Amino acid sequence: MRNNTRSPLLDDDTMSSPSLSASCCLWCCSAFLDHDTSSSPDFYSVLSVPKNASADQLKKSYKKLSLQMHPDKLAQRGETLTDEHRAKFLRMKEAYDTLVDPRSRAMYDALGEKGYNWYKDPQSIDREELFKNFCESSIMDRLKIFSIFLFIAAVLLTPLVLFCVRTDDTVSWSYTAILTPLWVAMLVILVMHVKMIFMPVVAPPEDDDGSWVDPFPRSERIVGALSHFSFFMWELLAALQVDGFIDINYAAVFTGYYVWEFIKLRESAKAAAINVISEEELEAMVEKPMADFTAEEMAGFKEKYSKIMGVNDPEYIIMLQKRDAGRTGIFWSLMRLLVIIFAVLELDGEVNFTWWEVFIPFWVLAGCVCCCSCRGAVVANGELMALDLDEEEGGGGANDNYGSMGEGEGEKKTVEEGEEGGDKEKLSPEEKEILKKALGEEAQTNIGNCCSVFFLTGFVALIVGKFDGADYSSIWIIFPLLLFIGTILCCLAFCIFTADEKQYKEAMENGGFGPEFGGAPGGGPGGTKPRGAKRRDGNTIIAVVIRLC
Numbered sequence: 001m002r003n004n005t006r007s008p009l010l011d012d013d014t015m016s017s018p019s020l021s022a023s024c025c026l027w028c029c030s031a032f033l034d035h036d037t038s039s040s041p042d043f044y045s046v047l048s049v050p051k052n053a054s055a056d057q058l059k060k061s062y063k064k065l066s067l068q069m070h071p072d073k074l075a076q077r078g079e080t081l082t083d084e085h086r087a088k089f090l091r092m093k094e095a096y097d098t099l100v101d102p103r104s105r106a107m108y109d110a111l112g113e114k115g116y117n118w119y120k121d122p123q124s125i126d127r128e129e130l131f132k133n134f135c136e137s138s139i140m141d142r143l144k145i146f147s148i149f150l151f152i153a154a155v156l157l158t159p160l161v162l163f164c165v166r167t168d169d170t171v172s173w174s175y176t177a178i179l180t181p182l183w184v185a186m187l188v189i190l191v192m193h194v195k196m197i198f199m200p201v202v203a204p205p206e207d208d209d210g211s212w213v214d215p216f217p218r219s220e221r222i223v224g225a226l227s228h229f230s231f232f233m234w235e236l237l238a239a240l241q242v243d244g245f246i247d248i249n250y251a252a253v254f255t256g257y258y259v260w261e262f263i264k265l266r267e268s269a270k271a272a273a274i275n276v277i278s279e280e281e282l283e284a285m286v287e288k289p290m291a292d293f294t295a296e297e298m299a300g301f302k303e304k305y306s307k308i309m310g311v312n313d314p315e316y317i318i319m320l321q322k323r324d325a326g327r328t329g330i331f332w333s334l335m336r337l338l339v340i341i342f343a344v345l346e347l348d349g350e351v352n353f354t355w356w357e358v359f360i361p362f363w364v365l366a367g368c369v370c371c372c373s374c375r376g377a378v379v380a381n382g383e384l385m386a387l388d389l390d391e392e393e394g395g396g397g398a399n400d401n402y403g404s405m406g407e408g409e410g411e412k413k414t415v416e417e418g419e420e421g422g423d424k425e426k427l428s429p430e431e432k433e434i435l436k437k438a439l440g441e442e443a444q445t446n447i448g449n450c451c452s453v454f455f456l457t458g459f460v461a462l463i464v465g466k467f468d469g470a471d472y473s474s475i476w477i478i479f480p481l482l483l484f485i486g487t488i489l490c491c492l493a494f495c496i497f498t499a500d501e502k503q504y505k506e507a508m509e510n511g512g513f514g515p516e517f518g519g520a521p522g523g524g525p526g527g528t529k530p531r532g533a534k535r536r537d538g539n540t541i542i543a544v545v546i547r548l549c
Contacts, residue, residue: 043095062096135499164474174243186232193225230259250347265333271326276307276319335365355467366457373450380443
């Protein structure tokens, strides 16, 4: 039966053409579409009608071809049915079902058969074929893709640059006018939040045993809309206050920010309260295997902990990451609140702080994060080096068994036999590799955190210095961001405009995209990456571009 569901990419009033949003999408992403129909006849050829055929012509042709190709008619004529006969009839019927519906026909004409199939079923999109189409596209089609990134960069950076120019008194425009793109974007997002509130609530599955939880309840949608609205009102009131359009104290101006921050604090507290434990931790705590737990003991542990999972369970790792992020978020929220409270007191004339003193909570927290991250990286690298040294010495020493850095990554294993507490159980080669990988990731994460906070501290220091009367241009505050985005745009331009069919063939020979970009595991059609093959960096970046688009 033909699917008459309306497509969101087509106008209700214009039945024979894509909507404005669809037209824009097709115009921008035409580089990824394959309009080569030489491999198989298109739907118009299958039905033997011209491309401007009317609905009546389509129906007449369909009836005529049905009499010739329908399996029942072929059987009545005594012909032997083959798979080829069935395939031809099904393709003819698919062509008719697509072209007889004005919406489907408009999308088919715009996208081609393969693009239309991707439109109907996004899960069927072949990223390797997208890459192939992209490598064979024209310069103009690629320029459309690059224009998307240029537009996004312009939307993000123009208000920032104008804001800095206004802060330096180079122009006399009001902050409210300069931030107009921000107001438009915030209003669009607010409308989306409101629409989400009135979306139907997800119904539980029919076989629900009472354990199903709505992934996006309406209460959370309302809280999300309130959070965005509060932040929007704070930004708007702050701009109006600075421009002199309103005259209220800053404690009232920042009311929206307080609401937004408390909602963030609530979310962080909820994540920090996640109470999970691994089976290995539970066994080490009780000092006996889970198989020996009584029903009463298991019931007690399930009541105490929200979930008990294996240490290598992906869900367990995700929940631990959420809990750690929640705990970190609490500290950052409290720090921001303290800074804002000090800033409000200073702006309202209640205290006489310098701006460097106002930001003392930030300096303290940033210093603590850097110190803790550096210590964590040093400890992780130290244990990793000790593990490597132990392997070089032949193993069997005291370094054969390490507890992992993260909570829930496993405990040190001991045996009950032996003298004075027993000998340590040796780790297998596989366990050592897992432990080394965990230690390496722990060290990299800590180094990344330290670097992030270091650059953030420098950025905040530039802002505070300007607040405190420094005479350098405000453009220097956002210069690192301008440099970073400019570098990214240059890299994208190089990859977009230099990709060709030769690179596509090399990418396929050297492993394809791999599962992270929708390809087969290991890359390539068969999922096996040739030994020693190296993927070109440009191909990987283009794959990222394809995924973003």
